[in-house]
Amino acid sequence: MADDASPGELTHFDGAGAAHMVDVAAKPETPRMARARARVRMAPATLTKIEAGALGKGDVLGVARLGGISGAKQTATQIPLCHPVRITAVTIEFEIDAELPGVVVEATVEAVDRTGPEMEAMIAASTAALTIYDMCKAIDRGIEVVDLHLVEKRGGKSGHWLRDSK
Amino acid sequence: MADDASPGELTHFDGAGAAHMVDVAAKPETPRMARARARVRMAPATLTKIEAGALGKGDVLGVARLGGISGAKQTATQIPLCHPVRITAVTIEFEIDAELPGVVVEATVEAVDRTGPEMEAMIAASTAALTIYDMCKAIDRGIEVVDLHLVEKRGGKSGHWLRDSK
Amino acid sequence: MADDASPGELTHFDGAGAAHMVDVAAKPETPRMARARARVRMAPATLTKIEAGALGKGDVLGVARLGGISGAKQTATQIPLCHPVRITAVTIEFEIDAELPGVVVEATVEAVDRTGPEMEAMIAASTAALTIYDMCKAIDRGIEVVDLHLVEKRGGKSGHWLRDSK
Amino acid sequence: MADDASPGELTHFDGAGAAHMVDVAAKPETPRMARARARVRMAPATLTKIEAGALGKGDVLGVARLGGISGAKQTATQIPLCHPVRITAVTIEFEIDAELPGVVVEATVEAVDRTGPEMEAMIAASTAALTIYDMCKAIDRGIEVVDLHLVEKRGGKSGHWLRDSK
Amino acid sequence: MADDASPGELTHFDGAGAAHMVDVAAKPETPRMARARARVRMAPATLTKIEAGALGKGDVLGVARLGGISGAKQTATQIPLCHPVRITAVTIEFEIDAELPGVVVEATVEAVDRTGPEMEAMIAASTAALTIYDMCKAIDRGIEVVDLHLVEKRGGKSGHWLRDSK
Amino acid sequence: MADDASPGELTHFDGAGAAHMVDVAAKPETPRMARARARVRMAPATLTKIEAGALGKGDVLGVARLGGISGAKQTATQIPLCHPVRITAVTIEFEIDAELPGVVVEATVEAVDRTGPEMEAMIAASTAALTIYDMCKAIDRGIEVVDLHLVEKRGGKSGHWLRDSK
Numbered sequence: 001m002a003d004d005a006s007p008g009e010l011t012h013f014d015g016a017g018a019a020h021m022v023d024v025a026a027k028p029e030t031p032r033m034a035r036a037r038a039r040v041r042m043a044p045a046t047l048t049k050i051e052a053g054a055l056g057k058g059d060v061l062g063v064a065r066l067g068g069i070s071g072a073k074q075t076a077t078q079i080p081l082c083h084p085v086r087i088t089a090v091t092i093e094f095e096i097d098a099e100l101p102g103v104v105v106e107a108t109v110e111a112v113d114r115t116g117p118e119m120e121a122m123i124a125a126s127t128a129a130l131t132i133y134d135m136c137k138a139i140d141r142g143i144e145v146v147d148l149h150l151v152e153k154r155g156g157k158s159g160h161w162l163r164d165s166k
Numbered sequence: 167m168a169d170d171a172s173p174g175e176l177t178h179f180d181g182a183g184a185a186h187m188v189d190v191a192a193k194p195e196t197p198r199m200a201r202a203r204a205r206v207r208m209a210p211a212t213l214t215k216i217e218a219g220a221l222g223k224g225d226v227l228g229v230a231r232l233g234g235i236s237g238a239k240q241t242a243t244q245i246p247l248c249h250p251v252r253i254t255a256v257t258i259e260f261e262i263d264a265e266l267p268g269v270v271v272e273a274t275v276e277a278v279d280r281t282g283p284e285m286e287a288m289i290a291a292s293t294a295a296l297t298i299y300d301m302c303k304a305i306d307r308g309i310e311v312v313d314l315h316l317v318e319k320r321g322g323k324s325g326h327w328l329r330d331s332k
Numbered sequence: 333m334a335d336d337a338s339p340g341e342l343t344h345f346d347g348a349g350a351a352h353m354v355d356v357a358a359k360p361e362t363p364r365m366a367r368a369r370a371r372v373r374m375a376p377a378t379l380t381k382i383e384a385g386a387l388g389k390g391d392v393l394g395v396a397r398l399g400g401i402s403g404a405k406q407t408a409t410q411i412p413l414c415h416p417v418r419i420t421a422v423t424i425e426f427e428i429d430a431e432l433p434g435v436v437v438e439a440t441v442e443a444v445d446r447t448g449p450e451m452e453a454m455i456a457a458s459t460a461a462l463t464i465y466d467m468c469k470a471i472d473r474g475i476e477v478v479d480l481h482l483v484e485k486r487g488g489k490s491g492h493w494l495r496d497s498k
Numbered sequence: 499m500a501d502d503a504s505p506g507e508l509t510h511f512d513g514a515g516a517a518h519m520v521d522v523a524a525k526p527e528t529p530r531m532a533r534a535r536a537r538v539r540m541a542p543a544t545l546t547k548i549e550a551g552a553l554g555k556g557d558v559l560g561v562a563r564l565g566g567i568s569g570a571k572q573t574a575t576q577i578p579l580c581h582p583v584r585i586t587a588v589t590i591e592f593e594i595d596a597e598l599p600g601v602v603v604e605a606t607v608e609a610v611d612r613t614g615p616e617m618e619a620m621i622a623a624s625t626a627a628l629t630i631y632d633m634c635k636a637i638d639r640g641i642e643v644v645d646l647h648l649v650e651k652r653g654g655k656s657g658h659w660l661r662d663s664k
Numbered sequence: 665m666a667d668d669a670s671p672g673e674l675t676h677f678d679g680a681g682a683a684h685m686v687d688v689a690a691k692p693e694t695p696r697m698a699r700a701r702a703r704v705r706m707a708p709a710t711l712t713k714i715e716a717g718a719l720g721k722g723d724v725l726g727v728a729r730l731g732g733i734s735g736a737k738q739t740a741t742q743i744p745l746c747h748p749v750r751i752t753a754v755t756i757e758f759e760i761d762a763e764l765p766g767v768v769v770e771a772t773v774e775a776v777d778r779t780g781p782e783m784e785a786m787i788a789a790s791t792a793a794l795t796i797y798d799m800c801k802a803i804d805r806g807i808e809v810v811d812l813h814l815v816e817k818r819g820g821k822s823g824h825w826l827r828d829s830k
Numbered sequence: 831m832a833d834d835a836s837p838g839e840l841t842h843f844d845g846a847g848a849a850h851m852v853d854v855a856a857k858p859e860t861p862r863m864a865r866a867r868a869r870v871r872m873a874p875a876t877l878t879k880i881e882a883g884a885l886g887k888g889d890v891l892g893v894a895r896l897g898g899i900s901g902a903k904q905t906a907t908q909i910p911l912c913h914p915v916r917i918t919a920v921t922i923e924f925e926i927d928a929e930l931p932g933v934v935v936e937a938t939v940e941a942v943d944r945t946g947p948e949m950e951a952m953i954a955a956s957t958a959a960l961t962i963y964d965m966c967k968a969i970d971r972g973i974e975v976v977d978l979h980l981v982e983k984r985g986g987k988s989g990h991w992l993r994d995s996k
Contacts (some may be wrong), residue, residue: 010215012301013224014921021899022921025861031523049176059177059394061620062517066398067246069519073242073582075572076903077741078293078302080233080896084903084917087582088612089521095572110523111610114918114942118307119300126292126314127244128852134245134285137176137316141284141327143314145292150307156971161307173683180423187395187401189421191363191442201775225892228683232744232896235685239740239748242405243575246398250405250419253748257678268724278778280420280444319783342547344633345556345754351726353733355753357695357774361743389604390511399578406576408737409907410625411632412730416737416751446776448641449583451632458574458624465576466617467510473648473659475615480582480624482635482641496577529855560723560849564730564910567851571906571914585914586944587853589844608855610944674879676965677888713840722843731910737975738908742957743964744897782971783964790956790975791908796911796951799842803990805980809956813974814967825971 012081014108021081027114031088032155038129038148041102046140049131050103051096056065061094061103064131068092071127072109072120080117086113088122092128101144105129108153116156122148172298178247185326187247193280197254198321200275202269204295207268208219209240212306216269216298218296227260227269232298234258238275250281253286255320258294268309271295272317282322344413352449353413359446363367363420366441368453368459371479374385378472382435382464383428391434393426395465400424401457404441404452411451418445424460432476437461440481448488454480510579519579525612529586530653532607534619534629537645539600544638548601548630549594559592559601562629566590570607570618570626577617584611585618599643603627604649616652620646638656676745677754685745691778695752696819698773700785701795703811705766710804714767714796715760725758725767728795732756735791736773736784743783750777751784766807769793770815780820786812844909851911856946861918862985864939864949864966868959869977871932879924880933880981892926893922894961897946898922901957902950909949916943917950922958935959936981944984946986952978 011022014055042050050060064152069090072160097104107124109117136143155162179186208216216226235256242250255276263270273290275283295311302309321325343354369440374382381394401422405465408416420443429436468475473497485493509520540548548558567588574582587608595602605622607615627643634641651659675686708716710758733754740748753774761768771788773781793809800807817825841852872880882889901918906914919940927934937954939947959975966973983991 009303009305010219010224010226011304012229013219017219017224019229019895020922021902021917021920023940025918025942027191036266038305051175053179053183053255058176058183059391060176060258062245062391063178063185063395063398065517066395069517070246070575071244072400072519074240077900078233078237078240079297080229080236080245080299080900082300086916087519088523088585090519092518093516110521111296112523115565116266118303119296121880122296122299125239125312129314129879130285130288131245131247131287134268135176135202137284139175141319142257142311142329146294146313148292148314150303153307163308184425185397185401186424187404187419187422190440191420191444225889228889228892229896231683232893235683236741236744236900238685243402247403251751252418253685254689256685258684276810278689319749341637342551343558343635343636345551345644348510348560349556349587349755351561351729351733352756353751353754354583355774356753357776359753364543372705376519380547385508385511389509390515391517392508395510395517395578399576402578403576405612407505410565410569410572410576411629412568412734414628414632418750450635454628458628461646462617462624463577463579464640466580467508467524467621469616469648470509473508473651474661476645476647477624477643478647479642480627480642485639495640557723557726560726561730563849564727567849568734568907568910570851584916585851587854588851590850591848608853610855673969674888674890675968676893676967677883681883681888682887683893715842717840717847722838722847723839723849727849727910728844731908734910735908738904742897742901742904742908743961744893744900745961746964764852765867782967783960785958786963790960790978791976794949794956795909795911795950798912799840801948801980802841803839805994806979807985808979809975811955811974812959812978815972817971823976827972 006061024114032111035119035152036107036125037151038105038125039146041100041146042143043140044101048100056145060135062126065092067131068124068128072124075120075123082119112121120148179223190280198277198282200284200287201318202273203317204271204291205312206295207266207312208309209306212269213267226301230294231258232289233297234294238290241286241289248285251277356446364448365445366450367484368439368457369483370437370457373432373478374459374475375472377435379433392467396460397424399463400456400460404456405453407455414451417443456462522612530609530614532616532619533650534605535624535649538622539598539644540625540641541638542599543601544585545599558633560585563590564625565629570622575619583609585645638650688778696775696780698782698785699816700771700789701815702769702789704793705764705809705810707804708765711765724799728792729756731795732788732792736788737785739784746783749775841858854944856936862941862946863952864984865982866937867956868935868955870959871930873970873975874931877931894958895922897961898958899952901952905950905953912949913946915941917941928962
């Protein structure tokens, strides 16, 4: 995943422009972390149903949380040039956003490896968001992910990175 | 995936609120289609590199296209309550959007089954978008998916559905 | 999965004793069902914690249910000679058994195919049971599955089969 | 897999009761081992056929052994909150038990990681047992797993654990 | 897999040269078969060990047979643009060829679908061959697959095809 | 994968002839490399089409390259007794061989682990070769892999190994 690359080059291609899996063998194995966020907009009535389920019956967010964790573990078979990364922790958090209206998903993945879990965090957030879509699409097919991005990363040569809030 | 459900209920839960995989055995096996779209915003310099690659060296979109197609085939192991669906075709199209600036991904999945490939199309679009992120994040970690939604579906009891354009 | 085999022969081997995947092409594609049960015995204090979680915090059975459903979808890659089967529904039910003490898991899988979902039901029940083990083993490593068996099957040439209750 | 957790808490849930993959980054990477056992009861005639096959034609136990080893490698995609574990060895042993009557499966998994391979051993034993079921169900649908439990574990902060024999 | 394509065009690309999964929805679902062969050359001493194992201890070919069958079931996740195909039977046969010297692998896959199992047969044969390599490479690293090709296919619009023997 | 085994024994079997996954826990984790080659023979007209595609439309080799990289990551679920290996780099190179006529595939896999990536390199080369077959079989069903072998390995107790060129 080449999170330590010098800026300016697309590291997934060699000099001839051929795609490859970037060599990370020389990097030290260190603790790394990445955090991604997805915002899911829906009809107010759909959000009301999700909030009701959180009380114990029809727990959409409980299913989506497990979807996100399973998704993180499948990242290397999902993203063509991504390295397998040794995940040490995955956390998925949800926040109800009445103004959106919808749900904000935040996925945090930790790893001890030679490259960081940015893609694992992005896949975890998107899979949790799409699991919400799957469970609610029968009543609200127009649900949309209105934002999906990396929020923060730690570890590796490039160190700490925090997205500018807007 | 219960695309024929009557509106108003969350079909992935039974009367007691327990999650299950919805019974689709009684539905007829028919041709179905779903189309999803993701818009990926990035720095102008990143988009310029992607456009250059399309000319033959460092083909980011060629890799992302295959990421999307592979993603579609892994949908049932990615989304917890999703049925395995018999995919008959997958197409991923890209459009350069200089104003975004970025890339618009459109994924079309066709299937012959008792439920439709909406989730396959959504996963295909999001995996293609995240593959673009993976390949460009070394030069532009702030790339974001600014929209991911279903555009159209055909087939099944609920018939044709087309997203309102805004 | 050869559920229609004539009794007396191990159908997964040819005349020379070599393992193969049994030919089912000539069988009609019909609705089929299988139901399996696992009983999980644990310390009374562990069962008390599981029952408390069912009320909304620390929902062990909610996670185990999704483990069982995902397990059913992975059966063909788990059991060497098993056919891929077109699953149309999966349900996992739990019953608290204070006398065991423990949890009774019942997994029902439906399919429309040329062979039945017996193995899918068995894997669903065992995966749900082992997910309970995974979540509780930090407090009760001695938890055991004291029984795992097929309860019922319907469909196919051999028709309805119901386990003798004892 | 949190094999070093202090007893009394369900470590797979956070303070709010939400499921997560437990953080193991701070644990040392050490050699660990786990051993699990499954007992499979069957009709005497079925056991006779299995014993005959061991002599070279229709080797049910040879297939079941490979089912168990493959199963161990798929544990992290099977059990929702389980960490991927670096397996260094898998052994599956069978013993014919004429009194059961049936087969006793013993699976030993070794790993070098921050958490132990208990779930890998449990999945290996259950998959081997269910592979026996798959191969013999055409002649004996009533075969049952009458016991599945952890026998022993070594390594990690909680050290050596041996099941009380009864 | 487009086995019915008119000759002369690379059907996995659209008019603009973009890769896609070919649309097979309009084709009838019919029984189809494909047979592939791999020849594995090795040192005479290695072949002697394999032949000895076939008698019951260290059964290399028994393991390779299961590798081939599992490989067939994983074809759609292995080959980027390949459709998932409904496999109804898989058979792997081995022949000792003292003159090669080595083992000839023949994999036959049957399916009922809109496209044929050619790739499944090719993957089954190559995986069985590479499993032989895996098991014997510690004593004979120079083992090579000297030929891997399709032998025969049946079904679909293009009908029966038999390789010219040379 | 036992690349350090003493010659003369089939290390994937124990003393009784039962298959197992070899214990590698005592080996040091070191950088290792393996390189494999596949030669794919085809009709001259097919090779011409592939060469044309390399110029930007219908890029068969670009798709095959990604097939090979994905294949490398799936090795442990493909080869029954193979250890999961921590891959740090994968490169797939193609050379047009007008005399063959056809394409020479060379796959190089690097890893930091207790055993080497020989099987990963062999699977990467064969999957890339079979992806070429998949994409061209509609116009040339007789394409064959005329050679697939290990070329070189480095690392581990057995050190450097280079195939004799002939």
